[in-house]
Amino acid sequence: MKKYIDQGKNDTRSGFGAGLAELGRTNPNVVALCADLVGSLKMEKFIEENPERFFQIGIAEANMMGIAAGLTIGGKIPFTGTFANFSTGRVYDQIRQSIAYSDKNVKICASHAGVTLGEDGATHQILEDLGLMKMLPGMTVINTCDYNQTKAATIAIAEHHGPVYLRFGRPKVANFTPVDQKFEIGKAVMLNEGTDVTIVATGHLVWEALIAAENLEKQGISAEVINIHTIKPLDGEAVLKSVKKTGCIVTAEEHNYLGGLGESISGYLATTHPTPQEFVATQDTFGESGTPEQLMDKYGLNNKAIVNAVVKVLKRK
Amino acid sequence: MPKLQELQDLTVQVRRDILRMVHKVNSGHPGGSLGCTEFIVALYNEIMELKDGFDMDGKDEDLFFLSNGHISPVFYSVLARKGYFPVEELNTFRLIDSRLQGHPTTHEGLPGVRIASGSLGQGMSVALGAAQAKKLNKDSKIVYTLHGDGELQEGQNWEAIMYAAGKKVDNLIATIDYNGQQIDGATKDVLPMGDLKKKFEAFGWDVVDIKEGNDLEAIIKGMKEAKSKTGKGKPVCVLLHTVMGHGVDFMMYTHAWHGKAPNDEQLATALGQNPETLGDY
Ligand SMILES: Cc1ncc(C[n+]2csc(CCOP(=O)(O)OP(=O)(O)O)c2C)c(N)n1
Ligand SMILES: [Mg+2]
Numbered sequence: 003m004k005k006y007i008d009q010g011k012n013d014t015r016s017g018f019g020a021g022l023a024e025l026g027r028t029n030p031n032v033v034a035l036c037a038d039l040v041g042s043l044k045m046e047k048f049i050e051e052n053p054e055r056f057f058q059i060g061i062a063e064a065n066m067m068g069i070a071a072g073l074t075i076g077g078k079i080p081f082t083g084t085f086a087n088f089s090t091g092r093v094y095d096q097i098r099q100s101i102a103y104s105d106k107n108v109k110i111c112a113s114h115a116g117v118t119l120g121e122d123g124a125t126h127q128i129l130e131d132l133g134l135m136k137m138l139p140g141m142t143v144i145n146t147c148d149y150n151q152t153k154a155a156t157i158a159i160a161e162h163h164g165p166v167y168l169r170f171g172r173p174k175v176a177n178f179t180p181v182d183q184k185f186e187i188g189k190a191v192m193l194n195e196g197t198d199v200t201i202v203a204t205g206h207l208v209w210e211a212l213i214a215a216e217n218l219e220k221q222g223i224s225a226e227v228i229n230i231h232t233i234k235p236l237d238g239e240a241v242l243k244s245v246k247k248t249g250c251i252v253t254a255e256e257h258n259y260l261g262g263l264g265e266s267i268s269g270y271l272a273t274t275h276p277t278p279q280e281f282v283a284t285q286d287t288f289g290e291s292g293t294p295e296q297l298m299d300k301y302g303l304n305n306k307a308i309v310n311a312v313v314k315v316l317k318r319k
Numbered sequence: 320m321p322k323l324q325e326l327q328d329l330t331v332q333v334r335r336d337i338l339r340m341v342h343k344v345n346s347g348h349p350g351g352s353l354g355c356t357e358f359i360v361a362l363y364n365e366i367m368e369l370k371d372g373f374d375m376d377g378k379d380e381d382l383f384f385l386s387n388g389h390i391s392p393v394f395y396s397v398l399a400r401k402g403y404f405p406v407e408e409l410n411t412f413r414l415i416d417s418r419l420q421g422h423p424t425t426h427e428g429l430p431g432v433r434i435a436s437g438s439l440g441q442g443m444s445v446a447l448g449a450a451q452a453k454k455l456n457k458d459s460k461i462v463y464t465l466h467g468d469g470e471l472q473e474g475q476n477w478e479a480i481m482y483a484a485g486k487k488v489d490n491l492i493a494t495i496d497y498n499g500q501q502i503d504g505a506t507k508d509v510l511p512m513g514d515l516k517k518k519f520e521a522f523g524w525d526v527v528d529i530k531e532g533n534d535l536e537a538i539i540k541g542m543k544e545a546k547s548k549t550g551k552g553k554p555v556c557v558l559l560h561t562v563m564g565h566g567v568d569f570m571m572y573t574h575a576w577h578g579k580a581p582n583d584e585q586l587a588t589a590l591g592q593n594p595e596t597l598g599d600y
Contacts, residue, residue: 038469038502038509060472060510061439087438121346121413123421125437292415300415
């Protein structure tokens with residue numbers, strides 16, 4: 003199987019910070035907003051270089067979304083930064099009416115998504131944000147897997163006109179996306195070709211899927227691994243092409259199975275090419291405190307869980 | 320009434336608990352916790368009228384809601400030392416399978432907690448509901464809350480502040496941890512909030528200023544004054560002027576320790592400034 007090399011663990015939020023800093027230098031219309039979490043979102047560089055284009059909102063996320071919507075009227079491209087929980091559920095109607103329905107060019111950038119934020123616990127660990135965001139008409143929904151991909155995605159979404167939800171996380175994880183890989187919104191990335199099973203993963207689960215595929219190979223199972231970074235619009239064709247070959251699929255995400263990537267794919271396949279599917283996702287539960295590794299294990303979100311799901315789905319072929 | 324010395328001893332012990340809890344898991348929020356230690360100690364041991372044991376409805380006893388849930392260490396320590404759950408359980412703070420989540424929650428059934436908090440700005444609304452339930456129940460006890468000053472930037476607070484006065488919820492005492500700090504810096508730099516006292520008064524509240532928010536006697540005096548103002552048609556706000564990180568010299572007067580744990584060496588120094596009184600857990 004194709005080998006991927008971890009270029010050195012890093013957090014996806016730092017990829018966001020680096021991408022934003024680069025945008026600050028290249029696109030004078032990009033402005034940034036934050037609700038008292040500058041350090042957590044790694045926005046310092048942008049602020050240092052473009053103090054006049056940064057808006058510290060204070061702890062007031064609803065106000066931030068409204069101000070971001072307003073800034074687009076006048077041609078600015080606002081990037082909002084706060085935790086995923088406070089970027090979505092907290093401000094759903096502000097996003098819905100002032101951004102999505104009004105078709106405003108706001109980039110909602112959300113860190114600390116999922117259980118891997120760790121010790122802060124369930125109040126901060128949103129596992130429902132992809133669902134909330136993908137249900138909004140016109141919203142582009144992206145969940146990146148590593149530092150390089152997050153940096154590239156941050157830069158790419160500035161070029162896309164329309165509301166975007168960009169989701170990333172807190173922990174340092176393997177960084178394996180080639181540094182020069184272009185980020186194409188809505189286009190799946192083929193990571194490994196295989197014949198027995200399709201594994202489609204997003205976010206932090208992509209690296210886990212690669213480890214799972216390696217372990218499966220040792221058992222003589224050939225897994226195709228696809229990174230779907232854009233949940234919406236979904237690259238259905240890439241999925242369809244793969245499952246026509248493999249005949250079964252496992253989806254993997256750090257999100258509730260309700261409302262997540264797996265649900266989008268099952269909906270798509272139900273109408274095009276019904277396929278046995280297993281979901282590696284949280285099972286309609288809140289999270290809790292713990293280390294990221296412990297939580298990934300307890301909530302069935304790691305390479306072990308993916309291997310188990312593959313074994314299960316193969317029997318249903 | 321417990322003697323002042325007993326409360327002082329408890330305060331120092333709670334500080335030790337806070338420091339040891341956040342140090343062990345290398346995460347959590349010592350700054351605000353240390354700044355509110357005297358207040359929570361005094362509230363639970365001198366001010367609030369509490370029944371034995373814990374039940375969710377809390378009828379015929381005073382209630383407390385921690386809206387700034389990130390200062391869970393001070394809340395957990397005071398609850399444990401008041402007997403709500405075993406003090407040893409402080410050992411499980413922020414660990415997997417614990418009832419002591421990073422932010423307080425009812426999810427695992429920890430006695431003493433009546434609502435989840437952590438996402439800021441929601442506690443006052445909940446307290447208003449509980450206060451109005453007390454009125455429906457002809458229960459004359461009081462509902463207390465604590466909020467961060469930065470937390471007041473959340474608009475929901477001002478909806479609640481307007482409602483409380485408009486609907487004459489006069490069995491509510493909402494305290495603001497007025498430490499002038501939040502995550503990204505001083506509140507005056509992040510988002511200046513103007514004159515909070517005048518704002519609350521303009522919204523129709525009675526306001527009590529506790530200038531020495533880290534002095535037990537001043538807190539007790541101020542809270543008794545606040546209590547004397549309840550039942551008169553207006554909600555009561557206490558502006559508690561505290562020092563973030565109080566009791567540990569290198570953590571004071573800065574936002575730097577809002578959400579950062581001390582390392583081994585720093586812990587030793589901090590504990591040295593707060594010698595054991597009632598016994599570590
Ligand atoms: C809705 C929401 N937004 C952001 C945060 C992240 N956050 C946690 S504590 C904090 C600062 C709170 O400031 P303050 O209330 O003054 O508390 P202090 O730092 O003084 O303890 C922020 C922004 C949060 N927990 N909830
Ligand atoms: Mg404060």
